[in-house]
Amino acid sequence: MKISTGIPGFDDVLKGGLEGGWSYLLKGEPGTGKTIFGLQFLLARDESVYISFDEVYDEVKLQAEKFGWDISNIHFVDKVKEMDVLRADPLFYDTAAEIAEFVESITGLKEIENVERSS
Numbered sequence: 737m738k739i740s741t742g743i744p745g746f747d748d749v750l751k752g753g754l755e756g757g758w759s760y761l762l763k764g765e766p767g768t769g770k771t772i773f774g775l776q777f778l779l780a781r782d783e784s785v786y787i788s789f790d791e792v793y794d795e796v797k798l799q800a801e802k803f804g805w806d807i808s809n810i811h812f813v814d815k816v817k818e819m820d821v822l823r824a825d826p827l828f829y830d831t832a833a834e835i836a837e838f839v840e841s842i843t844g845l846k847e848i849e850n851v852e853r854s855s
Contacts, residue, residue, distance in 0.1 A: 742780025743773065771799055778810050785848050787813045813845055 738752035747753045754760060762770040771791060778784035786807075788796065793812045800807045842848075 740780060741773075741777050743776045771796060772803070775800055775803075775805060775807060775810075779805060779807070783809075783811075785811045785813060787815060787842060787845075787848075789815050792816055811848075813848070815841075 737756040738747075738750075738754065739756045740747050740753045741750070762774055764770050774786065775796070778786055786796065792814055796812065797807060
């Protein structure tokens, strides 16, 4: 089942949207539109969680305001203080245990206990 991204024209490129039940990671250089893409996707949902590794809430809110978006209904989880993504890439770990610890640090958040994936 496909899930609409909420981004005009992008669902056409994806032939109907993203595949439901999958996890997606947006990664790219600064200024490539990751935050804007993520916010547009989350704003198209009734309930959503934004987990940030490199931007604090005020920075994300400022970007949203530039587009006239109200992000007050998006639950924001700030992982910036716990991870220094400017010095280490969280996607490149040496062991499976390190990867498992990273995944648990996200999936174990109390803020997302009752959040369901779109499917």
